[in-house]
Amino acid sequence: MIYNEEVVEKTKEEIFKIIAKARLPSSACIALDGDKVGTKFGEFYRKTASEEATDLSTNLKSFMLALCDLNTKIGSSFGDVVKFEVAGGDNILIKYSLKEIDGEILAKKIANLFERTIGIKMSYGLGKTAFLAHCRLRQTKSEVN
Secondary structure, eight states: OOOOHHHHHHHHHHHHHHHHTOOOOOEEEEEEEETTHHHHHHHHHHTTOHHHHHHHHHHHHHHHHHHHHHHHHHHHHHTTTEEEEEEETTEEEEEEETTTOOHHHHHHHHHHHHHHHHSSOEEEEEESSHHHHHHHHHHHHHHHO
């Protein structure tokens, strides 16, 4: 899969629009994690397909750069509404305004951006705390695997 900057930019704009509608505190969290990313790397290594592994790594970096760019844009305008608490590799934790943002829609948009950029599905869990979101993510991932 080749990184498509146009698709990524469009999806980032959609995510920004969701966040732009929000303004109030009272938060919840979304935990997201790519499905079987490590397994995919392992497959490439077993086949000595270093080019594919490099492409996957590059796409992961492109995805994280897109999220960092989005986080900067959000932080300057909507830092009180949504915040990327953790973003690294294929793991993301987002704290958001429960009253103003539909966490399910936001999570689906980010998972969609991940799949479009990386070519691998992403699971997520929502909860009132980071711990609960992470627990729901683990539950979802156990159902996927």
